[in-house]
Amino acid sequence: MVITNGIAPTSAPSTVGTPTISPPPPITDPLPYVSLKTGLCYDVRMRYHAKIVTNAYDYTDPHPEDPRRVYRIYKALAEAGLVDMKGASGAEHIGGKLMQHIPAREATKEEVTLVHEIKHWDFIERTASMTQDELVEETDNGDSVYFNNESWFCAKLSCGGVIDTCKAVVRGDVKNAIAVVRPPGHHAEPYKPAGFCMFNNVAVASRVILKEFPEQVKKILILDWDIHHGNGTQRAFYNDPNVLYISLHRYDNGKFYPGGTFGNYDKVGEGPGEGRNVNIPWPCGGMGDGDYIYAFQRTVMPIAEEFGPDLVILSSGFDAAPGDELGECFVSPAAYGHMTHMLKSLAHGKLAVVLEGGYNLDSIATSALGVTKVLIGDAPIPLTNVYARPEAVQTVDKVSRTQARFWKCMKIGHMIHDLPEAPAVERLQDIIRRYQASQLFAHFSMTKLPIFRDRISRSFEDQVLCTPGFQSAKTVVVIVHDPPDVWTEPDPVTGQISLHDTFVMDAEIKYIQWAHQKGYGVVDINAPAVFTDQEDEGYNVQAALQDLCLYVWDNYLDLSDARNFVFVGVGEACGGHVYLLGHREVRERVRAAIAFAGAKTVFPIVPIMDEFITDWYYKNSLVLTSSNHPMWEQSNGGKNPRKKYGNVQKTEYETMNELLIGKYSDVIAFAEEDIEESSSEEEDAGPDRKRLKNDGSSDEGLVDGVIPTSAAIM
Ligand SMILES: [Zn+2]
Known part of the structure; x- marks a missing residue:
């Protein structure tokens, strides 16, 4: 019979009775590396x-080395x-x-x-x-x-x-x-x-x-x-x-x-x-x-x-x-x-x-x-x-x-060549905002709100839209938001994205729909995540957004007929409306301040007006965070945040779009409850309330923490 490497071929006859054959000894050590120590x-x-001891601390707190x-x-x-x-x-x-x-x-x-x-x-x-x-x-x-x-x-x-x-x-x-x-x-x-x-x-x-x-x-x-x-x-x-x-x-x-x-x-x-x-x-x-x-x-x-x-x-x-x-x-x-x-x-x-x-x-x-x-x-x-x-x-x-x-x-997966110069190249962010503007015009007749200030107008060109006649609406919803999320699957080799596989997720449109159906006025403020205008580099987006929110309040919202304002912030842009609430006397007319913080910054209210604004904000706000927000980590003690951050709630959602869709009913209920409450009180209160409004329309009329509306002290 033929023996190869000591193993009998499968076709070999039975080995019963044949002498045992040992494998040949290895010519070299088969695993020289393993046998080493x-x-x-x-x-x-x-x-x-x-370290030479020079004082008592050297004994109690020895040098780390x-x-x-x-x-x-x-x-x-x-x-x-x-x-x-x-x-x-x-x-x-x-x-x-x-x-x-x-x-x-x-x-x-x-x-x-x-x-x-x-x-x-x-x-x-x-x-x-x-x-x-x-x-x-x-x-x-x-x-x-x-x-x-x-x-x-x-x-x-x-x-x-x-x-x-x-x-x-x-x-x-x-x-x-x-x-x-x-x-x-x-x-x-x-x-x-x-x-x-x-x-x-x-x-x-x-x-x-x-x-x-x-x-x-x-x-x-x-x-x-x-x-x-x-x-x-x-x-x-x-x-x-x-x-x-x-x-x-x-x-x-x-x-x-x-x-x-x-x-x-x-x-x-x-x-x-x-x-x-x-x-x-x-x-x-x-x-x-x-x-x-x-x-x-x-x-x-x-x-x-x-x-x-x-x-x-x-x-x-x-x-x-x-x-x-x-x-x-x-x-x-x-x-x-x-x-x-x-x-x-x-x-x-x-x-x-x-x-x-x-x-x-x-x-x-x-x-x-x-x-x-x-x-x-x-x-x-x-x-x-x-x-x-x-x-x-x-x-x-x-x-x-x-x-x-x-x-x-x-x-692999990285774009390594330099971009051509404008106008051959344009940011998708700008294209998407123009598309949003056209959609908001088509569905809700929303148009640009003119902004007449040098610095703001340049940075926020096309960024503030409003429904026609919002100045005479009884209730106005102000939405301050980050650009929408874009999800894509880049080519794993070139890093390029295919538009077919790229999706823009803009769930906040649901909130505009809601306001539209209710007959409320809408003001939509888009905060660009990065300034597209080179001249604005170095001008902090958050500071610019705060300026813009004050500008829109002073020049439009405060002068409007609206008795009820609902603020809805989405993402880092929440910093804009929270800043406004702390810097202007808004308590008489703002019914609800909703912040979809997600996993992003939760902004504290800065009590410029008086210290009671913190309590007011806590009672009238709803701050929704994602389940993975760092503030809920054990290392932060897992405690509830302080009142100046508003009524902060942990949700079961992870992404902003899940949060916007998942909490839709709760948020609408929260906003409408306050609007209805204030409307019925308004009828009951009649002339009294009007008087308060007239007094309160100048900032000087509200001093020493006098809170004029029942909504504020509920
Ligand atoms: Zn080290």
Whole structure:
């Protein structure tokens, strides 16, 4: 019989009675990578670098870059059984089946000065022989960095440990590695220490590897997920096409440490290094697993794969972990594991993880454990939160648009050519508003309300429409709204939209229909989301809308015969009518102020007239928010907002159109109840009420919180 690879062909006769044949021994190790261990660089002597105690606060509130940081991570790895634990006190016990010790040694001047200026090296060297007073003075004068006489030794040990960790990975002594070192490095600039960092460990190691392994390592990816931007690392390779630096960090519009604009998404490298720098700058704290995984899947991994590194070095701060007082984010050990898992797929698995920041001792221990388990080969823990917040989606979109100039994978779905000049191009917003105007004219005979003020007329051209003769209507409904929602499915490759698959959703037309059927007058104010007129750039839309609402009130509404006004705001435009209600005496005639806030801003009334306006607004308003409005998040305490925001209600709807349609009956009932009530009272009250109106028509007639209408004190 014929045996192939030790497996009998299906057509073979019964093997009963034939001798057993063993498969041939493998010629080479079938899985050389798996059989290697994960390296661990740890040296208890790195704890010697510590802040000199100068006052009692140093005991009660220790410096965040605490010497215990490295020990706590080592202890967590030992307690999890990843390293041999004989008291968990020092490096001599590292070993065992899973991890291999990489000894730390002092980096040399030759190595460090591949990145840092000699005067920088000389300065750190001098700290070893400074007096206590000199050390304290240098600490006070420095950029968030402290020194003692051991700082020099520890900085060299930390840097040398990282160099040898990377070398062990490149040589294949270990399959990958983690360096649990301090002081950290990524804020250290080529010319000065900063942000708890003395030598830029990762930058120095990258330079050494490129120099000593020119054949094996031509390109290095440095991925930095410390919550702070690695300004020093970015600077070191800003002109270098062979080192791709990708950083995810809090930016907060340049206000988060290290501050300034160097960490913004538009900093892409320069000269030959242009396109080799990717910043993913979060606009705020509170970022979590879903946000980081989204950024990894959308931007980090596609760019990293297109770059094709020979080695990946991870600047791994754990200050985005929950409980870190500096980072204020929520990246779980599970998410750190998943991101590590993705990075392992690059560069044949050659990944060196290097500790940077992270200041909550419990959080850094559990986070580092999550990373190390995945390095060794464990599967990442399943994620429970994979939902990216709008802030993350918007940031990642800006990054991928910017990087589309340099990476094919980022071009997909983005329009990368420049728009032709006007009149060959027009905003859809303007086209839609013209269409709306024509519809409102066709169905309700609505026409333009003239606006005679320079600034307003330019910005709000065609934006205010009214029904004919609204000035003599008894009831007028004033609708102040954002442009309608447009929903589309862009072409996934070109990013173009097909008009056939694009829908304009304008549910507020139902409210105009209602007013029309009731015989009410209607004034419709459209607030453009972005000014289309270039001259108006810089003039805040909200301020312009507030001006416009006051203008329409002073010049039309207040002078009209109407006894009842109902205000309906939609979206951010609610800011216009809420502003008006606080700035003019409207209580006698405004029966209801309805704000469809959705997930957008809920505006407080500003009590310019008198303090009673807040109570009045609370009683006569209905502010409808979507179920996902940030004000209902647990982190905000889940409490009801204060009265100045009006009668705020949480609804079960998510989108503005669902809200407008879903709450239609409730809103109409709320508005009509007040209109009817005031009408019947008007008949009862007869002349009295008229007198009040005549008195109240001038602002001076209403002082000291005298509220003239029964509607206001119901
Ligand atoms: Zn940090």
